[in-house]
Amino acid sequence: MGFLDALLGRRKVAGPAKSDRLFAISTAYVTLQTSFDIRSRGVAGLVFQPLSTGDFAQIVRDMEEIVRSTGEETGTDLETRDDEFGYRWMVLRDPDVEDLVVGVNAVSEALQSGGYGDRLLAAVFAFEDANGKPLYFIYNYKRGWWYPFVPAPGAQQRSVERELQLKAQIGGELPIEPELERWFPLWGVPI
Amino acid sequence: MMLSIMRRTSFGRDPGLQARMLLTIFLLGAVYVVFVAVLFAATHSAALIILVAGGLFLFQLFASDKIALAAAGAREVSPADAPELHAMIERLCLQADLPKPRVAIAQTPMPNAFAMGRSQKHATVCATTGIMELLSPSELEGVMAHELSHVINRDVMIMTIASFFASVASMILNFGFLFGGGGWGDDDEEGGGFLPVILVSLMVYVISFFLMQALSRYREFAADRGAAILTSRPSALASALLKISGTMERIPSQDLRTAEGLNAFFIIPAKTKQSIAGFFSTHPPVEQRIARLQRLEQQLQGTIGAAA
Numbered sequence: 001m002g003f004l005d006a007l008l009g010r011r012k013v014a015g016p017a018k019s020d021r022l023f024a025i026s027t028a029y030v031t032l033q034t035s036f037d038i039r040s041r042g043v044a045g046l047v048f049q050p051l052s053t054g055d056f057a058q059i060v061r062d063m064e065e066i067v068r069s070t071g072e073e074t075g076t077d078l079e080t081r082d083d084e085f086g087y088r089w090m091v092l093r094d095p096d097v098e099d100l101v102v103g104v105n106a107v108s109e110a111l112q113s114g115g116y117g118d119r120l121l122a123a124v125f126a127f128e129d130a131n132g133k134p135l136y137f138i139y140n141y142k143r144g145w146w147y148p149f150v151p152a153p154g155a156q157q158r159s160v161e162r163e164l165q166l167k168a169q170i171g172g173e174l175p176i177e178p179e180l181e182r183w184f185p186l187w188g189v190p191i
Numbered sequence: 192m193m194l195s196i197m198r199r200t201s202f203g204r205d206p207g208l209q210a211r212m213l214l215t216i217f218l219l220g221a222v223y224v225v226f227v228a229v230l231f232a233a234t235h236s237a238a239l240i241i242l243v244a245g246g247l248f249l250f251q252l253f254a255s256d257k258i259a260l261a262a263a264g265a266r267e268v269s270p271a272d273a274p275e276l277h278a279m280i281e282r283l284c285l286q287a288d289l290p291k292p293r294v295a296i297a298q299t300p301m302p303n304a305f306a307m308g309r310s311q312k313h314a315t316v317c318a319t320t321g322i323m324e325l326l327s328p329s330e331l332e333g334v335m336a337h338e339l340s341h342v343i344n345r346d347v348m349i350m351t352i353a354s355f356f357a358s359v360a361s362m363i364l365n366f367g368f369l370f371g372g373g374g375w376g377d378d379d380e381e382g383g384g385f386l387p388v389i390l391v392s393l394m395v396y397v398i399s400f401f402l403m404q405a406l407s408r409y410r411e412f413a414a415d416r417g418a419a420i421l422t423s424r425p426s427a428l429a430s431a432l433l434k435i436s437g438t439m440e441r442i443p444s445q446d447l448r449t450a451e452g453l454n455a456f457f458i459i460p461a462k463t464k465q466s467i468a469g470f471f472s473t474h475p476p477v478e479q480r481i482a483r484l485q486r487l488e489q490q491l492q493g494t495i496g497a498a499a
Binding site: 035036047083085086087121122138140159160161162164165167168169170171172180184185186187 | 327329330424426427429430433434445446447448481484485488489491492493494495
């Protein structure tokens with residue numbers, strides 16, 4: 001927000017960041033796998049705010065069709081879910097991380113070309129460590145940065161220690177959100 | 192792989208930190224030498240002043256731990272009272288090759304911990320009930336290792352010695368006219384009058400204040416580093432620091448979807464860095480401590496060279 005916006009109380013919803021760092025995850029995954037024994041769970045989610053306008057519903061239908069048609073070649077599976085926060089999840093399943101990234105990118109591109117890029121919240125990729133414990137890498141579209149999210153046992157608990165370790169492990173390859181106060185959790189991720 | 196073969200020590204050294212610490216100690220010593228020289232040149236009662244200050248110094252060294260513990264409302268606990276805390280500290284002492292200190296607990300919700308005592312054999316570490324509730328076991332271990340590192344580095348002793356002449360200077364500022372024999376330069380028989388001594392004391396006090404704050408910050412960094420090496424879990428201590436400083440304010444627990452109206456959706460200009468405030472504090476800003484612990488974690492994970 002600029003100075004004038006603050007002065008006049010104007011608020012614009014920020015669109016996706018200009019520099020797109022979504023694809024960084026596919027190279028980072030190679031390191032995660034080989035050096036740190038972290039494996040993909042073969043699932044990724046795109047979370048966005050659904051609108052009740054007619055063209056938005058149409059765009060979402062088109063979008064699903066696009067992914068389904070490309071999915072027939074790559075074998076990517078797609079389903080849609082609504083969560084208790086009123087957000088919609090596009091959940092993609094594919095054992096190949098690269099195909100997942102391509103699929104997530106296709107969905108977000110479709111939303112953006114429809115003019116709804118500002119409704120995009122985040123893309124989430126699910127991984128697990130050698131002990132089978134889940135860990136997530138979240139891509140914040142507004143910021144264009146990644147950050148780790150590791151849920152811990154207990155209601156709405158997260159393991160900050162593990163997240164900081166992950167940052168140290170992969171920060172050289174994955175562009176990690178530098179401001180820790182923006183590492184927002186996604187409780188009850190449906191993936 | 193090369194990585195696993197080369198990892199004999201997990202952490203590199205930090206020559207920059209050592210150099211800054213040495214320079215600070217040197218400057219402090221230089222200021223004090225000049226101060227004592229001026230003191231003896233200007234007044235005959237210099238020996239008396241230093242004698243009185245020396246008495247206070249010894250009292251401070253021997254009684255400060257008891258005073259601090261009493262002020263914090265802390266009470267020593269036996270292994271039967273707090274078995275987990277004792278077991279944790281025993282393990283860390285084994286690891287650090289350190290005699291076991293006394294363990295105390297303060298009943299307060301404020302998350303805090305501190306180490307006291309003039310030597311390794313007369314040390315007390317204290318944790319508040321607040322910090323024990325707030326932190327997970329691995330985070331608490333990081334904090335206790337930080338406090339034990341203060342004991343290993345003899346920080347209480349070093350800071351007390353470092354502050355000795357600063358307290359002499361402050362004594363002269365407070366009671367200067369008493370030592371000066373009541374004269375404000377009306378008779379210069381004592382050699383120079385007392386006004387210059389007051390001025391020099393003021394300068395010594397101000398300069399040594401800043402030097403001591405810097406020294407204290409460097410020793411905090413050194414203790415963080417010591418804790419990371421003791422536990423080999425730098426991120427646990429970093430996580431603890433984040434929790435203690437404005438609990439959860441930095442790494443949020445609020446969901447991205449509910450934070451939408453706040454700031455997840457809006458690009459707010461980055462905060463301006465604090466600059467002058469850092470000069471006055473005994474502890475370095477948490478961001479800097481986290482950044483250094485992150486460097487250690489990277490060295491541990493082998494993602495950057497240990498020599499860096």
